[in-house]
Amino acid sequence: MAEKFKNLIGGEWVAPSAGAYFENRDPARCSDVIGLWPRSSADDVNRAVEAASRGFLSWREVPAPKRGMVLKRAGDLLAERKEEIARSMTREMGKPLEETRGDVQEAIDTGYYAASEGRRLFGHTVPSELHGKWAMSYRRPIGVCGIITPFNFPIAVPSWKIFPALVCGNAVVWKPAEDVPHSATLFAEVLLEAGVPPGVFNVVFGEGSIVGRALVEHPQVPVLSFTGSTETGAIIGETAGRMHKRVSLEMGGKNPMIVVPDADLDLALDGILWGAFGTTGQRCTATSRLLLHESVHDGFVKRLVDAARALRIGHGLDGETQMGPLIHREALEKVEYYVDLARQEGCEIACGGKRATGPGLGDGLFFEPTVLLGVTPGMRVEQEEIFGPVLAVLQFREFDDAVRIANGVKYGLSSAVYTRDVNLAFRAMTELDTGITYINAPTIGAEAHLPFGGTKQTGNGHREGGWQVYEFYTETKVIYADYSGRLQRAQIDTYK
Ligand code: ADP
Numbered sequence: 195m196a197e198k199f200k201n202l203i204g205g206e207w208v209a210p211s212a213g214a215y216f217e218n219r220d221p222a223r224c225s226d227v228i229g230l231w232p233r234s235s236a237d238d239v240n241r242a243v244e245a246a247s248r249g250f251l252s253w254r255e256v257p258a259p260k261r262g263m264v265l266k267r268a269g270d271l272l273a274e275r276k277e278e279i280a281r282s283m284t285r286e287m288g289k290p291l292e293e294t295r296g297d298v299q300e301a302i303d304t305g306y307y308a309a310s311e312g313r314r315l316f317g318h319t320v321p322s323e324l325h326g327k328w329a330m331s332y333r334r335p336i337g338v339c340g341i342i343t344p345f346n347f348p349i350a351v352p353s354w355k356i357f358p359a360l361v362c363g364n365a366v367v368w369k370p371a372e373d374v375p376h377s378a379t380l381f382a383e384v385l386l387e388a389g390v391p392p393g394v395f396n397v398v399f400g401e402g403s404i405v406g407r408a409l410v411e412h413p414q415v416p417v418l419s420f421t422g423s424t425e426t427g428a429i430i431g432e433t434a435g436r437m438h439k440r441v442s443l444e445m446g447g448k449n450p451m452i453v454v455p456d457a458d459l460d461l462a463l464d465g466i467l468w469g470a471f472g473t474t475g476q477r478c479t480a481t482s483r484l485l486l487h488e489s490v491h492d493g494f495v496k497r498l499v500d501a502a503r504a505l506r507i508g509h510g511l512d513g514e515t516q517m518g519p520l521i522h523r524e525a526l527e528k529v530e531y532y533v534d535l536a537r538q539e540g541c542e543i544a545c546g547g548k549r550a551t552g553p554g555l556g557d558g559l560f561f562e563p564t565v566l567l568g569v570t571p572g573m574r575v576e577q578e579e580i581f582g583p584v585l586a587v588l589q590f591r592e593f594d595d596a597v598r599i600a601n602g603v604k605y606g607l608s609s610a611v612y613t614r615d616v617n618l619a620f621r622a623m624t625e626l627d628t629g630i631t632y633i634n635a636p637t638i639g640a641e642a643h644l645p646f647g648g649t650k651q652t653g654n655g656h657r658e659g660g661w662q663v664y665e666f667y668t669e670t671k672v673i674y675a676d677y678s679g680r681l682q683r684a685q686i687d688t689y690k
Pocket residue numbers: 342343344345369370371372400401402403405406407410421422423424425426427429430
């Protein structure tokens with residue numbers, strides 16, 4: 195009988211009130227049941243929000259540098275348990291061990307950054323326009339933050355949201371993705387051991403349409419941070435708008451890599467393999483469009499197809515594996531749907547295009563690395579996020595055309611250019627309409643201490659990570675201290 199895991203509410207591990215559970219299975223070996231996690235209800239969410247509301251009252255009184263010390267400890271504990279957590283993460287979501295180690299490392303880095311931010315959280319002191327008066331601002335916590343996260347970075351993405359929320363003095367109720375509850379449980383263990391007080395951090399497992407929705411609609415949750423699909427983001431954004439909540443949305447991408455004739459093509463080849471097929475293409479920053487100059491197209495495509503065919507597919511815990519499975523059956527079916535669509539749209543499937551089977555792959559949800567040729571701007575496979583190992587290749591003649599194609603989608607998360615021409619590099623930096631642009635590196639690989647996010651329909655204007663996310667999790671308060679001993683009227687007495 196598989197182990198039953200619990201929600202974390204008010205510092206205690208508690209069973210879901212309705213007693214229902216869901217199974218968590220290894221996508222690379224579907225017969226492997228990892229455990230059972232709570233299929234929670236709105237009742238459980240209500241309890242968690244109550245606990246968080248109480249926790250907030252004392253946590254906001256703890257000085258920010260002290261709150262930061264708890265996160266420093268969380269970073270240390272994650273470092274101690276890195277290998278164990280990475281292995282559990284690979285087992286439940288499939289990406290190779292090297293990548294899951296990176297996932298944990300990103301949370302460690304984010305924890306240390308948050309710890310140091312506890313000693314900054316800068317406000318401003320500026321001159322007042324009146325004599326005998328000071329003007330300044332400082333940053334205050336807001337309340338209970340509802341955090342909703344996806345499966346592809348089971349610990350890194352939650353850490354981007356939860357650590358800043360906590361160091362700023364907020365309490366958290368977290369709804370992790372259904373596919374990665376084990377990573378979430380381990381992350382929660384770390385935070386408890388690090389000394390986050392009871393109620394300040396709570397985890398409720400379950401379905402997005404029930405638990406996620408209850409959290410989003412809860413009147414005592416004024417802050418929402420979500421990473422996931424554009425469709426779900428739209429629902430959350432609507433509710434947040436209606437209820438006047440602060441909301442950060444991180445959603446899709448259709449990220450281009452441009453390769454011009456003077457590029458280091460060996461470097462570009464390494465970059466595209468990692469950008470397109472790393473995490474089995476299941477990253478919002480995945481390189482899903484390759485824009486090749488017509489003069490390098492044929493030669494580069496040949497090398498790309500050979501290299502894609504040679505990628506070793508398998509279980510992520512096998513040290514030889516370069517690409518793991520897709521996360522679940524619907525994801526696999528979605529990829530198949532888009533490959534069929536590519537055929538209908540007149541593309542050539544240069545390699546892949548089907549499920550990967552064979553020795554060692556068993557009943558795993560594997561799909562071959564797929565390269566689509568003959569893609570033209572406006573095709574659905576060029577416009578829509580597939581979230582799998584499928585790369586659309588386009589050709590261009592003038593750099594202006596490449597920029598126009600790159601920008602011609604509704605998303606604006608990441609972009610990349612491979613060139614040795616400094617002028618082109620700077621043009622790319624300014625003309626590509628994305629939140630992130632890489633020069634001579636693929637579209638993936640954000641670092642924890644820089645802001646992360648996109649333009650257009652990728653997000654709603656906020657950034658995660660770096661120094662910027664701390665603004666999201668705090669309310670600015672302005673103080674005017676007048677020690678002149680008389681009434682001084684701004685704008686009026688100033689000009690007397
Ligand atoms: P993905 O395609 O990356 O799985 P989803 O948007 O489906 O993206 O899921 C991201 C997160 O949003 C998951 O934790 C999921 O459970 C949650 N979620 C899904 N639907 C809703 C909803 N209606 N309200 C709130 N959260 C939801």
